[in-house]
Amino acid sequence: MKNIFRVLLVTFIASISTASAQTTLKDTTLKATLDTAKYDSLMKRMANGDKRWPVKNAPLPLPGALLPFKRIVAYYGNMYSKNMGALGQYEPVEMRRRLMAEVKVWQAADTLTPVVPALHYICVTAQADAGRNGLHNLRMPFSQIDKAIEMAKPINALVFLDIQVGFSNVQTELPLLEKYLKMPNVHFGIDPEFSMKEGSVPGKRIGTFDAADINFVTDYLSKLCIKYNLPPKVFVVHRFTKRMVTNYQNIKLRNNVQFVMDMDGWGGPDLKKGTYKYFVQGEPVQFTGFKLFYKNDIKPEPHRMLTPQEVLSLKPMPVYIQYQ
Secondary structure (H helix, E strand, O other): OHHHHHHHHHHHHHHHHHHHHHHHHHHHHHHOOOOHHHHHHHHHHHHOOOOOOOOOOOOOOOOOOOOOOOEEEEEEEEOOEOOOOHHHHOOHHHHHHHHHHHHHHHHHHOOOOOEEEEEEEEEEEEOOOOOOOOOOEEEOOHHHHHHHHHHHHHHOOEEEEEEOOEOOOHHHHHHHHHHHHOOOOEEEEEOHHHEOOOOOOEOOEOOOEEHHHHHHHHHHHHHHHHHHOOOOEEEEEEEOOOOOEEOHHHOOOEOOEEEEEEEOOOOOHHHHHHHHHHHHHOOOOOEEEEEEOOOHHHOOOOOOOOOHHHHHOOOOOOOEEEEO
């Protein structure tokens, strides 16, 4: 009887301990909050003195948000092409070594903002040829996306899946990637340059996305975060002309999607600064990014890329940096 009583007592104590642990875990989850004072301070610092930034009435992000607490430095490209960017130009070990070298440079340039590496992988590429589906795009096989995600692991890098829709649209292409986007370290990007709404062959004209397309994406990502209990997603939209993003003022911000307008143009320092000023700084949405081209930026005079210090002097200060 004593042994039976002892077993029952131990079982009862264990059940109480488990319930207590679950309650503590639940309470901790409920108490997870955003440091709003730090967030507001960092957003003001990001504005760099431009009174249009940060944008008014933007929702506070949910806990776990990356921006503006960290700066993302990404390598862009596709493993099938060495010409599409640094991500596919080098073997994985060398690519990661080069990326982490850039991370260290940016960390030194702004010691107040932790820098995290990222692989920005083009998983749907626009094509001049219509292809089997007639959509002028090529969807990468899942085996290639799996490879990109595996490549990121040794350096704990984020992964961005980027799409060039061609004759297709975000409403069709985005849901095909849900199995990856439900992963907490996988984020998303779209390239209006290759959204050929008017029927032109990709590469012949610069394409466009409207705020309605962007709002579809943010709504989809937001619901995904809720469905899978994910921290906020980062959503990057590339831009270097006015027409690439229409009705920007109608873009809807959400507390679990962080929107980045990425200045995607190449050229000399003055041209890039001007493009940023007119098409990113001048049409505020939420956060900004800046792309640097290892090859194309050094073609025109003065044959050099902008330095991190020069990029950080922009108004607002970009929180996403991409190398192609």
